[in-house]
Amino acid sequence: MFISFFIKIPLCPKRAKPPTRVKMMSGILRPRSFYYLLHPRPVVVIVTLCEGGKANAMPASWVTPVSEEPTALAVAIDKENYTFTCIEYSKEATFNIPSQEHVNIVYGLGTVSGRAVDKVRMFNLRLGKANKVAAPIWLDAIGWIEGRVMNRVDVGETALYIFEVLDYYAKPDAVSEWGWKFDKASPLHHGSGRGFHTVGKLILASKTKQ
Numbered sequence: 001m002f003i004s005f006f007i008k009i010p011l012c013p014k015r016a017k018p019p020t021r022v023k024m025m026s027g028i029l030r031p032r033s034f035y036y037l038l039h040p041r042p043v044v045v046i047v048t049l050c051e052g053g054k055a056n057a058m059p060a061s062w063v064t065p066v067s068e069e070p071t072a073l074a075v076a077i078d079k080e081n082y083t084f085t086c087i088e089y090s091k092e093a094t095f096n097i098p099s100q101e102h103v104n105i106v107y108g109l110g111t112v113s114g115r116a117v118d119k120v121r122m123f124n125l126r127l128g129k130a131n132k133v134a135a136p137i138w139l140d141a142i143g144w145i146e147g148r149v150m151n152r153v154d155v156g157e158t159a160l161y162i163f164e165v166l167d168y169y170a171k172p173d174a175v176s177e178w179g180w181k182f183d184k185a186s187p188l189h190h191g192s193g194r195g196f197h198t199v200g201k202l203i204l205a206s207k208t209k210q
């Protein structure tokens with residue numbers, strides 16, 4: 001079910017089930033799943049170190065910060081993915097933030113499994129050494145987070161991993177202390193299938209009157 005969202009007809013090649021129709025009930029539109037209402041979401045490319053020293057990369061958008069003390073993020077990984085096997089093996093990963101120029105690589109990395117191919121070679125990924133973990137970073141990304149597994153919760157077809165954030169950094173011209181400079185950097189957000197978004201205009205909320 002989870003994979004089918006990312007790999008679906010006609011945008012993606014191997015959807016498990018045919019799409020269900022959007023249901024309409026008395027003025028309400030119900031998309032085919034609840035999570036469509038929670039997209040687009042920022043995409044990361046998770047790089048893991050797998051058995052035999054092989055590196056693997058997969059895009060993920062079901063990822064979120066969950067704590068500042070300790071610094072931690074959560075990510076849902078389908079247990080059929082090779083990345084799941086690699087995380088179970090090494091308990092570490094790097095989360096590489098791609099920009100809009102990487103959209104084809106990002107999508108492509110999500111359509112094949114590292115179990116079947118060497119994705120690093122197939123997509124010519126330039127890898128480099130991370131600071132705190134053995135898993136490499138993808139050098140062409142615009143930001144990086146290094147993490148080690150703290151916890152795992154099994155939720156249906158996915159494993160929800162909590163990673164302690166051991167280090168994080170970004171290209172100096174792409175961020176300020178408040179995060180992305182959107183005139184200089186365009187992190188990718190995943191809508192559905194082959195559809196991606198970049199961040200739109202800034203809207204400033206009014207100051208709350210006390």
Ligand SMILES: Cc1cc2nc3c(=O)[nH]c(=O)nc-3n(C[C@H](O)[C@H](O)[C@H](O)COP(=O)(O)O)c2cc1C
Nearest residue numbers: 006058060061062077078081082083110112113114
């Ligand atoms: C933009 C995008 C986001 C994705 N997000 C996730 C995700 O959050 N979790 C997940 O398990 N799979 C996600 N997928 C699907 C995996 O990337 C895909 O199944 C991939 O081929 C798994 O590769 P692996 O077997 O080498 O680990 C996403 C795919 C795309 C294209």
